[in-house]
Structure formats: structure tokens, C-alpha cells
Amino acid sequence: MSIDLDQDNATDLRPLAVVTGGSKGIGFELARQFAEHGYDLVICAEDAGVLGEAAQALTGLGPDGVSTVRTVAADLATYDGVEQLYAELQALGRPVDVLAANAGVGVGGDFARETDLDAELRMIELNVSGQVHLIKRVLRQMVERDRGQVLVTSSIAGVLPGPREAVYAATKAFLRSFGHALRNELSDTGVGVTVLMPGPTETEFFERADLQDTRAGQMEKDDPAMVAKAAFQALAHDRAQVVAGLKNKVQVGMAAAMPDTAKTAFHGQLTKPGKD
Template structure:
């Protein structure tokens, strides 16, 4: 029998690329996104090009109780793979940013993902089989002034994923958290108009490659997946510098996000780009 995968944020970016990989491996798909028109287009394309059965759920996962609504819509479907990929960011000083946007982001990144994982998890444990892939960010490894709540929410997702991965040892269920650096998706445009004016093309990761890396890590049951040698270095930077120092570095980088210095090394450019884009 074909297995079934649920993918949030499936209409674009990494969610879309991960969905294609699952379709290639003949999973039946439940695609969840706020963009209903894109979901319908994808559904039609997949029905013509793959053997996957495709169900779409158009909903705003940043709303309260959205995880329960989604789970109820699954109608007792046995879920073999859950990919939590939906997310967005808010740029600016915490004192000045829009609380409505931030509360929606926190609800999506923390409450919805946690609740949906909990609802799906028990069935996986009962069947001794299942894989969960949570998409976090390189931002998870340090505090992020000027995107304070985004960084904090991604840190939560990293910690949560590592903890339950440990709890689920020997159950047949694995949890993987993918922590990509800058990736060429629509994320920057969603963050804010102020930050979307500062895009740097230096060493931009291909979403197909990032998705393939995360997908492979999920299949292997790897817990933390950080694609790219330089990103691995940056993820470990807080181990070599004090938290105060790394926080100050991020603050300076974010404050300079309208202008890229011209007299920096390639490594410094990459650090600047990562902290401006993740």
C-alpha cells in the first residue's frame, strides 16, 4: 500500500520541493497551504504526472486551533510522514514591530507545529513507523536582534525536535529538524519591504538542493540537518564566542541590512548574508 505524507507550506519554496520528492517516491499526499489557487494547480499537475493521490487543505495555519482542524480534515488517514515547513518572518526592532503579525508567526512556528506533531505522533507510535521533518533555520543557533521573535521561535523548534527525537528512540518513529541557511525562496519578500531591499546573491542555496539534503537526512533518521559546510561552521560559532558577542555581531549585521560593506572577505560576506536572510 502507498504511504501518506502531510506537507505544510506545500505551495512554494522548500515545502514545494519536499512535496515533489515525496511524490517521486510514490507517497499519497496531503498538501496544506494558505494559497488555495496554487494548491489546486499543483494537485492537477500531480494527478497528470504521478501515481500519487493528492488531497489539498487550504487554511491559515497561523490561526488558533488550526492544527486540530487540519487533523480532523484528515479523516483518520494513517500518516507516515509529516513535514512541517510553513513559516514566515517579521523584521524590525521588537518595540516597533506589529504584534498581530508576530503573534501569528509565533502561533504558526510554535503552537500549530507542536500541536499537529502531537496529534499525528500517537498514530505513528501505535504503528511502530513514521517520520517527522521540521523545517527550522540556521537562525535557531543564536539570538537575533531585529528579528528577535523569529530567531527565538526557530530555536524553540530546534530544541523541541531534538528532545522528542530522543524520547522516540526505539519506537520506529524518527524526528529530523532541517536548519538551512539562505535559500532562494520567497521568504525575503514576506519578511518585510525594508529587508527585501537588501538581497545579496553571494552563495545563495538552491531550494532543490536544500530539500534533497533534508529529505535524505529524514530518510536516514538523522536528528539535526544543517546543509552546507559554511552553514555548519556558522551553526557552531556560538561554541567559540560568547553569547553576548554573537548577539552583538547579529545586531550589527541586521542594522547594516540596507547597505553591504564593500571591504569584506567572502567569509564575512557569507556571515552577513546568512544573518540578513535566515
């Protein structure tokens, strides 16, 4: 259900940003960036209560002191959930200027011996199927208008095959490939696509993925506000890809020069159980 927290007669003069996974972490900070730069918002996540708290915090930001924030509580791991969000966007009667396709989840553990199949299949539905579904719906309208931007949240895991997060890393590799391919296909249009590749970030990811007792889970993490700021700047300059944080840039650069076996072994050390 869509909730209007603020209304303004001039909303049609402000651009509209849609942020999935917008209630917490990187998604919330992305929404903050858009609000502070004069965008109206639609934020989507599954938990209506947390969404409402996020919307309250985002309302009234921006250079004019006014921002319209709408929330859509929907499960984007399902076909119906994506269609629900898209129907809400259609009902607004306003074009989407930016889609931040950020919703995602992780699952950690040994694939053959530890992880739950249902959890991994649901992760694929959210991280891959739901993203493709929503982007397909919104992107066609952007192309018709010859204007718009899509931000696809991948991860540096998208270039590092991930032992003990094998399916998660594969979903992020898919998103990286998908985003770059779309950008090439749309190079003759006014629509841009940017791939965001954060590294370990101070969010609930490691707790939810059961990866706290790993080197990656224990290492110092990036501030999600920093990641979101880097993403917004990349969109503003229509960059193909943004890797947030110096150490992550170094890892991605190293990965480009390493064979797959070495990249996999390196990532496996980060996700190996135990802190030592």
C-alpha cells in the same frame, strides 16, 4: 476543503507524506521529493489557489508515474485550522508515514520601534503553537503504530539570536529544541524526528519579512530544491539534524564555539538595514 486530484486503487500500498507550507518554497520542494520517491501527498497552506497550482505540478510524479495529491486550505496559525487539517487526515483512513512540519513565516524589524505586535503574535501562533498542536495530534498515532517520521523545519537562525528578527529567531530556536527533545523521548520507539536547519534560501521569506534591504537579504541564497533534497536524505538515514549547504554548516559550527554576545552581533550584522 480537501481536493482529490488523482485516485489510484493501489494508494494504500504507497506511503503518505503530509507537508505544511507545501505550496511554495522549501515546502513545495519537500513535497516534490516525496512524490518523486513514491509517496502520496497531502499539502496544506492557507491560499487555496496557490495550493491548487502546486498540486497540479506535483500530480503524476513518482517512479510509477502516479501520485495522489490532496490539498487542504487551512490557516495553521489558528486552533481551528490545525483541527481542520487533522480532521481531513483522519477522514482519509490512512496512517501518516511522514509529517513535514514546515509551515512558518518571518517578521523583520526593530522589535521596540518598528515591528507590529499582531504580526509577531500571529507568527508565534503559526511557527510555534500550530506546529506543536499538529505534531501532538499526528505523533501520538505514529507512536501507537510504532512507525513514522517527523521533519521539523527550524533554521540556522535557531542557533543565532537574531537582532531585527528577534521573535522569528526565537521561534526557530524553540523548534530546534523541541525537535531534538522529541527525538530523545522517542528513542525507544520506531518513530524518528529530524530537525531541518536551512540558511538563507531563495524563497519569498525576505520579502515577506521586510528584510530585503539587509546583507542577508542581498546575499546569494540556497536553492530550495537543494534544501529539500538534503532533508529527504536525512530522513532516509534517520538523522537527528540536517544543515543544508556548506556555508550554513560553517556558520552553525562557528556558532557552537562562540559566546551568545558574539553570535548575536554576527547575526545582527546580517540583518542590519542597508546593503553595506
